[in-house]
Amino acid sequence: MKINLKDALASMDYHDLVQFHEDLQKGGHSTRQMVKETILTKEKQMGKFCHVCQSEIDPHSVHNYTILLGPEGLRRKASFCALDCMEYFISTIKKRANELKMKSDKTGDI
Numbered sequence: 001m002k003i004n005l006k007d008a009l010a011s012m013d014y015h016d017l018v019q020f021h022e023d024l025q026k027g028g029h030s031t032r033q034m035v036k037e038t039i040l041t042k043e044k045q046m047g048k049f050c051h052v053c054q055s056e057i058d059p060h061s062v063h064n065y066t067i068l069l070g071p072e073g074l075r076r077k078a079s080f081c082a083l084d085c086m087e088y089f090i091s092t093i094k095k096r097a098n099e100l101k102m103k104s105d106k107t108g109d110i
């Protein structure tokens, strides 16, 4: 289940919410650390399954591939069980980029 920050804050008990507020007033060190750890945990979970075929990835296999996507700050990680899955993923991205380019060429958008 996905919840947004406003819903997460509303579901917190009063004591935790006050502690959260105090941390933010002191520069948010604990909050920043908690967000960083949560991102790392989610990145590890995302690397457990192939982004294309969803098969479980053996972390010790030399046939795994992981790429980083997107601009700094919004970077995402995608892992693949084999080279052909990564090639399929990249070809899909190229196809989408070409379609967007053709669409913008037709409309004259930049």
Ligand SMILES: [Zn+2]
Pocket: 050, 051, 052, 053, 054, 055, 080, 081, 082, 085
């Ligand atoms: Zn795969």
